[in-house]
Amino acid sequence: MKTQTYVLNMGPQHPSTHGVFRIILELDGEVVVKATSVPGYLHRGIEKLAEARTYTQVIPYTDRMDYLASMLMNWGYVAAVEKLMGVEVPERAEYIRVIVGELSRIASHLVAVGTYSVDIGGFTGFLYCFRDRERVLDLLEMVSGSRMTFSYFRIGGVADDLPPEFFPPLQKFLKDLPSLCDEYDGLITGNEIFQARTKYVGIITPEMGIKYSLSGPVLRGSGIPYDLRKVRPYGVYDRFDFEVPVGKNGDCFDRFVCRIKEIRQSARIIQQAIEGLPEGPIMAKVPKVIKPPAGEAYAEIESSKGILGCYVVSDGSTKPYRVHFRRPSFINLGYLDELLVGWKIADVIAILGSLDIVLGEVDC
Amino acid sequence: MFGQGLLKGLAITWKELFTRKVTVQYPEEKIPLPERYHGRFELDVDKCIACGLCANACPNKVIQITREKVGKKQYLTRYVMRIEYCMFCGFCVESCNKGALRFSHVINMNQYFRDKVRLVLVDRPVPEVLPEEEPAKAADGSPAETRGKTARAEVAAGKAPGKEG
Amino acid sequence: MGENIFTGIAESLRAFLYGAGVPPLASELIVLIVKLLAVIIFVSLNVVWLVYMERKIAAYIQCRIGPNRVGPKGLLQTVADVVKLLAKEIIIPRRVDKVVYLAAPILVFVPPMLAFAVIPWGDGMAPIDLNIGVFYILAVGSLSTIIFWMGGWSSNNKYSLVGGMRVVAQMVSYELPLVLSLLGVIMLTGTLSITEIVNAQRGTWFIFAQPLAFLIYFIAGVSEVNRVPFDLVEGESEIIAGPYTEYSGMAYAMYMLAEYGNMMVISCMCTIMFLGGWLAPFGWTFLPSWFWFFIKVYLMIFIFMWIRWTYPRIRVDQLLGFGWKVLVPLSLANIFVTGVGMYIYRAIGW
Numbered sequence: 001m002k003t004q005t006y007v008l009n010m011g012p013q014h015p016s017t018h019g020v021f022r023i024i025l026e027l028d029g030e031v032v033v034k035a036t037s038v039p040g041y042l043h044r045g046i047e048k049l050a051e052a053r054t055y056t057q058v059i060p061y062t063d064r065m066d067y068l069a070s071m072l073m074n075w076g077y078v079a080a081v082e083k084l085m086g087v088e089v090p091e092r093a094e095y096i097r098v099i100v101g102e103l104s105r106i107a108s109h110l111v112a113v114g115t116y117s118v119d120i121g122g123f124t125g126f127l128y129c130f131r132d133r134e135r136v137l138d139l140l141e142m143v144s145g146s147r148m149t150f151s152y153f154r155i156g157g158v159a160d161d162l163p164p165e166f167f168p169p170l171q172k173f174l175k176d177l178p179s180l181c182d183e184y185d186g187l188i189t190g191n192e193i194f195q196a197r198t199k200y201v202g203i204i205t206p207e208m209g210i211k212y213s214l215s216g217p218v219l220r221g222s223g224i225p226y227d228l229r230k231v232r233p234y235g236v237y238d239r240f241d242f243e244v245p246v247g248k249n250g251d252c253f254d255r256f257v258c259r260i261k262e263i264r265q266s267a268r269i270i271q272q273a274i275e276g277l278p279e280g281p282i283m284a285k286v287p288k289v290i291k292p293p294a295g296e297a298y299a300e301i302e303s304s305k306g307i308l309g310c311y312v313v314s315d316g317s318t319k320p321y322r323v324h325f326r327r328p329s330f331i332n333l334g335y336l337d338e339l340l341v342g343w344k345i346a347d348v349i350a351i352l353g354s355l356d357i358v359l360g361e362v363d364c
Numbered sequence: 365m366f367g368q369g370l371l372k373g374l375a376i377t378w379k380e381l382f383t384r385k386v387t388v389q390y391p392e393e394k395i396p397l398p399e400r401y402h403g404r405f406e407l408d409v410d411k412c413i414a415c416g417l418c419a420n421a422c423p424n425k426v427i428q429i430t431r432e433k434v435g436k437k438q439y440l441t442r443y444v445m446r447i448e449y450c451m452f453c454g455f456c457v458e459s460c461n462k463g464a465l466r467f468s469h470v471i472n473m474n475q476y477f478r479d480k481v482r483l484v485l486v487d488r489p490v491p492e493v494l495p496e497e498e499p500a501k502a503a504d505g506s507p508a509e510t511r512g513k514t515a516r517a518e519v520a521a522g523k524a525p526g527k528e529g
Numbered sequence: 530m531g532e533n534i535f536t537g538i539a540e541s542l543r544a545f546l547y548g549a550g551v552p553p554l555a556s557e558l559i560v561l562i563v564k565l566l567a568v569i570i571f572v573s574l575n576v577v578w579l580v581y582m583e584r585k586i587a588a589y590i591q592c593r594i595g596p597n598r599v600g601p602k603g604l605l606q607t608v609a610d611v612v613k614l615l616a617k618e619i620i621i622p623r624r625v626d627k628v629v630y631l632a633a634p635i636l637v638f639v640p641p642m643l644a645f646a647v648i649p650w651g652d653g654m655a656p657i658d659l660n661i662g663v664f665y666i667l668a669v670g671s672l673s674t675i676i677f678w679m680g681g682w683s684s685n686n687k688y689s690l691v692g693g694m695r696v697v698a699q700m701v702s703y704e705l706p707l708v709l710s711l712l713g714v715i716m717l718t719g720t721l722s723i724t725e726i727v728n729a730q731r732g733t734w735f736i737f738a739q740p741l742a743f744l745i746y747f748i749a750g751v752s753e754v755n756r757v758p759f760d761l762v763e764g765e766s767e768i769i770a771g772p773y774t775e776y777s778g779m780a781y782a783m784y785m786l787a788e789y790g791n792m793m794v795i796s797c798m799c800t801i802m803f804l805g806g807w808l809a810p811f812g813w814t815f816l817p818s819w820f821w822f823f824i825k826v827y828l829m830i831f832i833f834m835w836i837r838w839t840y841p842r843i844r845v846d847q848l849l850g851f852g853w854k855v856l857v858p859l860s861l862a863n864i865f866v867t868g869v870g871m872y873i874y875r876a877i878g879w
Contacts, residue, residue, distance in 0.1 A: 006687065008687050008688075008691075014769070015765060015766055015769065016766040016767065030691065030845060053423050056421075056455065057421075057422075057423035057455065058423075059453070060423055060451045060453035060455070061423070063451075063453075117841065118766060119766050120766075120841040120842060121757060121758070121760070121764075121765075121766060121840075121841040121842025122757075122839070122840060122841035122842075123587075123591075123838065124377060124380075124587075124590055124591050124838050124839060127591040127592065127593070128380075128591070128592070131386050131591075131592055134386075138395075138398075141398050141400075141401065142398040142399075142400065143400070144400065145398070145400035145401050145402040145454060145467065146402050146452060146454075149451065149452075149453070151451075151453040151454060151455075159454070159458065160400065163398075163399065163400070165398075165399075183376055186369075186372045186373060186375075186376045187372075187373050187376045187377070187839070188841070190368075190369035190372055190373070191369045191370060191373050191840065191841060192367065192368075192369045192370055193370070193758050193840055193841050193842070193843050194369075194841045195369070196843065196844070196847055197841060197842075197843070197844055197847075344844060344845065344846065345691065345767050345768065346761075346764070346767045346842075346844045346845065347844070348767075349766055349767050370840070373839045373840065374835065374836070374839055376839075377590045377835065377838060377839040378835070380589075380590055380591070380592060381586075381589050381590050382589075383592060384592075385588075385589070385592050385593060385594050386592045386593070387592075387593050387594040389594070389597075
């Protein structure tokens with residue numbers, strides 16, 4: 001019998017590519033023979049746009065990269081400019097950054113967990129995650145005034161102090177969070193069908209993870225405890241006591257479980273940050289018109305998807321000469337084509353979902 | 365294993381079947397907006413000195429200010445926000461030294477036609493009263509000043525676009 | 530009380546026709562047609578209700594309220610949806626096999642409707658009391674495979690094709706445990722007549738005599754009606770909507786409504802074969818028999834929906850592996866144990 005492969009064009013309009021992402025699959029029945037990923041449908045040229053904006057005006061654009069963890073995107077850019085200018089950020093601002101940054105990480109991971117559940121086919125887990133994410137967004141809205149694109153960070157500090165009405169709901173949320181995580185674990189992680197779908201699927205070996213420069217939960221799922229907050233602490237992260245959860249097999253299941261565990265750890269960090277929140281100014285002494293000296297700087301932070309790097313080149317004017325972002329989703333996606341070969345259509349969705357990409361960040 | 369997780373999942377959904385529902389039925393009920401919410405912009409015309417800092421702070425050049433020099437002072441005649449390009453980052457509000465530009469809690473800015481989206485906060489002619497005379501009158505708090513103030517406020521409010529179509 | 534409402538109506542109709550001088554054969558025919566029409570209307574209305582029920586249960590499980598705007602408590606939501614879909618264009622893409630493409634959504638409602646003709650809705654309330662009822666329902670039930678596959682094949686879309694192929698693979702492999710699990714019951718009763726099977730459960734329901742068979746039947750039944758965790762055919766997050774991808778408007782709605790019709794058939798079969806049909810539990814005969822039947826059917830449907838909104842989806846190779854490697858051997862073992870048990874039973878001469 002003569003059989004033939006066929007090409008299935010998955011995306012850019014597809015329910016489970018997490019946005020406008022396209023994978024050209026060459027299939028033998030349901031098995032993937034060759035996969036070609038085609039990103040770029042959401043490219044807005046943020047790096048180019050930044051060249052025509054002043055240093056402060058770039059901040060709202062960074063929001064639009066990983067719109068699920070905007071605070072962390074702000075942080076990456078702001079950290080680079082601060083490094084360029086040599087600004088010392090006040091301690092209170094650093095603590096506030098940690099609090100809102102970790103809240104943003106929780107929000108981002110909740111989306112990752114929820115959408116992964118719906119990728120595998122369980123819709124209820126998705127809505128539970130979004131129900132709880134809503135509470136995080138309410139908190140961040142109190143701080144910044146927006147629900148998604150916060151633009152809360154400023155070069156040298158943060159835009160506003162934490163309002164007093166922010167703390168009681170935050171404490172309540174932190175108290176509820178472990179039981180909420182238990183609910184996700186019970187409904188999604190513990191489910192045998194879910195485990196059958198994700199365990200030993202899409203295995204990334206530690207060697208390949210390092211070779212492809214993967215980062216974030218995707219790398220940690222393979223058992224490498226590489227978290228910038230721990231190995232190269234920036235800000236005030238060296239003052240907090242938390243663990244870096246790692247997986248064993250490097251399969252989809254481990255990557256997924258890592259995220260739920262990270263939510264729990266983030267809650268721990270926030271708790272410590274609230275307790276240690278010092279008094280003081282929230283903005284460093286920076287001039288009204290930001291004009292860094294000519295030169296370049298590269299700063300990295302640990303975003304919810306992995307290592308977010310930002311490279312800023314200044315020519316001494318008020319506008320950056322060049323801004324480049326190392327977006328973790330994009331780098332993590334580099335391994336996808338190779339990872340998909342030999343798996344079924346259903347696994348393509350499972351693997352793509354476990355990488356947890358955000359297309360705003362991939363295409364930038 | 366062997367169905368334990370399956371049963372646990374069923375138990376969780378069974379429990380949630382009877383928990384309080386989180387839906388907020390929007391037009392009837394509303395979520396209270398926080399103090400800092402980024403809603404529609406409002407401009408206190410009397411405080412505005414037409415300095416143009418907000419227009420400069422805007423990353424997308426949303427704000428268009430038309431001013432006329434009357435005597436020594438700048439007089440704001442038209443303040444338009446091309447809200448279709450606005451990112452609601454709040455840089456304009458932050459840059460305002462006089463506290464004239466603020467966020468309100470109005471959230472429904474939706475329009476049926478694109479040309480109605482534009483937010484005109486101020487549109488007024490140059491007053492006949494010469495600005496040189498005005499501060500003098502304002503000093504002794506004459507009724508003419510307050511009259512002018514209410515009239516201006518009405519103009520500003522009237523130009524805020526309502527939903528049409 | 531109320532026990533004889535429906536049989537009473539049929540009797541009075543028959544008496545009226547007899548009084549009007551209609552020959553017996555013709556009057557029987559008229560009564561039969563009335564019965565079947567009543568069933569068809571009831572099933573159609575019930576499907577509309579089930580869609581609403583599913584949405585409400587899903588919403589409550591997910592901490593939402595669900596439809597509550599159209600009509601009291603949102604009860605008219607499905608009606609409004611159907612009316613909307615009726616008004617929509619049925620898009621026929623280029624290069625589809627037009628005849629098959631349009632025939633599939635019309636035919637898809639036929640198998641469940643056929644099956645309902647022999648379901649006893651209460652004591653003596655089967656529209657047609659076939660002596661091979663179980664066999665008939667199984668035969669008719671497997672017809673829907675072809676219809677889904679017709680839709681998938683004719684759409685000229687790769688997602689539809691993958692979905693259509695999944696239908697065939699899934700339904701063929703799950704038809705077997707479905708039938709084999711019922712064999713235990715049939716061995717115990719020695720009949721294929723649905724009425725007699727129900728009557729044989731006056732002592733104990735077969736869910737207690739054949740628990741394994743019930744479980745196998747239930748799992749295979751979930752797979753038969755393509756619901757989570759076996760909804761690979763639709764597989765929304767993988768292959769968009771499987772065979773229904775290219776359909777729009779009422780053609781799409783027909784598939785969706787037929788899914789509920791099929792679910793109803795499987796629930797009815799579960800009730801009849803294992804839950805004692807219309808028989809009242811603990812001798813609680815204060816409720817009419819048809820009412821008990823509906824309580825049991827709706828209980829089954831609720832479990833279907835509860836599972837639907839709890840579990841994720843299984844993968845296609847796991848599905849086939851589970852069917853052939855677990856369910857088929859288990860159902861064969863069940864038949865073996867039942868046979869041995871019956872032999873011992875008879876040898877003891879209890």
